[in-house]
Each structure stands twice: as C-alpha cells, then as structure tokens.
Amino acid sequence: MAPWGYEKDNGPAHWHKDCPIANGKNQSPIDLINGEVKYDSGLKPLTAKYVPFSDAKFLNNGHSVQFQPSAGNGSELTGGPLAVKYNFEQFHFHWGNNDTEGSEHRVDGKMYPAELHFVHWNSTNPSFKDAVGSGGPNGLAVLGFFLKVGAENAALKPITDLIPKVKDAGTSVTVPSNFDMQAILPATLTDYYTYDGSLTTPPLAECVKWIVFKQPLEVSAAQMEAFRSVINRDGKPMGGNYRPPCPLHDRAVKTSFK
Numbered sequence: 001m002a003p004w005g006y007e008k009d010n011g012p013a014h015w016h017k018d019c020p021i022a023n024g025k026n027q028s029p030i031d032l033i034n035g036e037v038k039y040d041s042g043l044k045p046l047t048a049k050y051v052p053f054s055d056a057k058f059l060n061n062g063h064s065v066q067f068q069p070s071a072g073n074g075s076e077l078t079g080g081p082l083a084v085k086y087n088f089e090q091f092h093f094h095w096g097n098n099d100t101e102g103s104e105h106r107v108d109g110k111m112y113p114a115e116l117h118f119v120h121w122n123s124t125n126p127s128f129k130d131a132v133g134s135g136g137p138n139g140l141a142v143l144g145f146f147l148k149v150g151a152e153n154a155a156l157k158p159i160t161d162l163i164p165k166v167k168d169a170g171t172s173v174t175v176p177s178n179f180d181m182q183a184i185l186p187a188t189l190t191d192y193y194t195y196d197g198s199l200t201t202p203p204l205a206e207c208v209k210w211i212v213f214k215q216p217l218e219v220s221a222a223q224m225e226a227f228r229s230v231i232n233r234d235g236k237p238m239g240g241n242y243r244p245p246c247p248l249h250d251r252a253v254k255t256s257f258k
C-alpha cells in the first residue's frame with residue numbers, strides 16, 4: 001500500500017490494512033455529543049508548564065506541520081484526569097481546505113476549520129515511543145484545541161509566519177528560541193471533554209487520554225490561509241488531513257463543566 005495519507009487511494013478507509021486496530025473499540029477522533037457526555041466533578045484543573053525551547057524545529061512531515069523540540073526540557077502537563085506527570089513531545093495541526101471542515105473531533109456533528117494537538121507522554125516511561133507502545137490509555141495525553149476564524153492569534157503568529165518556509169514535504173526550519181509556547185494556551189485550562197482514545201494517524205495505537213477544550217482558539221483568515229498553502233508528499237494541498245469520527249462503542253466522555 002502507498003504510504004498512508006488522506007487521499008482517495010491511501011486515506012483513512014485504507015489504514016486498517018496496515019493497522020487493524022483502526023477498527024478497534026477505542027479509536028479517535030470522535031463526535032463529542034453534548035447530550036451523551038457526563039459531568040465529572042472530580043476532574044481537577046489541568047496545569048501545563050512550558051519552558052521555552054533552545055533548539056526546536058518546525059517541520060512538514062508530509063501529513064502535518066509540527067513543532068518538534070530536539071529534546072525534553074522539563075515542559076510538562078499535570079492535573080485534570082491525569083494521575084502522573086506527562087512530558088511535552090510536540091504539537092501539530094489538522095485543517096481543511098475551507099472553513100466548514102478541518103477538525104478531527106466534532107461537537108454535536110459540527111467541524112471547526114482546524115484542530116491543534118499538544119502531545120505529551122507519560123513520564124513513567126523511558127521515552128515517547130515506549131509510551132506509545134505501553135498499552136492502555138495512559139501512554140499519551142493529547143490536548144486538543146479547536147481553531148476558528150476570527151482575530152489574529154498573536155501567540156501562534158511566530159509559528160504561522162514560518163509556514164511558508166515549510167511549504168514542501170520533508171522541509172523544516174529552526175524556531176526562534178524566544179518563541180513562547182505557553183502563550184498559546186488559555187490562561188486557565190478549564191472546560192474540557194476527556195475520554196480514552198487513540199492516535200488519529202497510523203499506528204492508531206489506543207494509548208491516548210484525550211483532553212479536548214470546549215472553547216476554540218481564534219486565528220485570522222490570513223493564518224488559516226497559511227495552513228492551506230502547505231503541500232503534501234504528492235504535491236497536493238495538505239488540507240483535509242483529518243480522520244473522520246470513529247464509533248464510541250462503550251466509552252464514556254466526561255466533562256469538567258456542567
């Protein structure tokens with residue numbers, strides 16, 4: 001099979017051939033249906049502590065654009081539904097070719113134009129890869145933020161300004177060391193959905209505690225257009241790099257809000 005992608009001949013409907021877990025019972029993304037979620041008063045606030053990275057790349061890996069530090073630096077996530085500390089690994093995006101599509105998770109069937117994923121791994125593992133393979137839903141913790149078109153996002157501007165430099169698959173650029181990742185996050189990480197799921201790209205491992213925030217972040221139309229200029233390995237616009245929702249099966253989606 002051609003390397004996986006999002007086109008007709010290698011998209012989500014094909015992934016099960018190399019990754020049979022694609023048809024598993026804990027797959028992501030899902031449609032977050034407000035009438036079926038359950039408020040959990042035990043869910044604590046989340047705390048993300050991000051330290052500026054001295055050596056990080058912004059890259060086009062053929063299926064997303066990704067902020068990737070060369071090594072950990074103590075940036076971590078704790079609290080919420082998490083029992084232990086998770087180390088920051090990378091963040092990346094999924095988007096559409098127009099404003100009516102692009103996010104992976106949906107809310108009552110509604111898609112947002114894009115979704116931002118902050119990926120963290122359970123610090124009781126020796127590495128990110130071990131955490132992916134650790135079995136069970138506590139290997140990774142991924143924060144999902146919906147993006148909607150509105151005011152320019154000043155915190156994301158240093159990243160969206162780099163997009164033209166990574167237009168082609170396999171290219172990367174160094175991120176200025178004064179980039180403040182913490183500024184991307186809302187001041188308080190409240191009001192989120194959380195459920196046990198999977199990576200939304202191959203290997204689709206069912207190792208993720210998903211934490212999806214109810215409140216979208218805003219980006220300008222120009223920032224959205226920057227994403228839509230990114231090219232994949234086939235030389236086509238990368239927009240549409242989102243997996244459709246998967247069956248919930250007998251999972252519960254909990255919320256930190258009523």
Ligand SMILES: NS(=O)(=O)c1ccc(C(=O)N2CCN(Cc3ccccc3)C2)cc1
Binds near residue numbers: 132133198199202203
């Ligand atoms: N969209 S998402 O947030 O679900 C997400 C997607 C991909 C990744 C990611 O960095 N990798 C997936 C596994 N891969 C490398 C790998 C590791 C172990 C075994 C095999 C291969 C890297 C993280 C989060």
Ligand SMILES: [Zn+2]
Binds near residue numbers: 117200
């Ligand atoms: Zn993702």
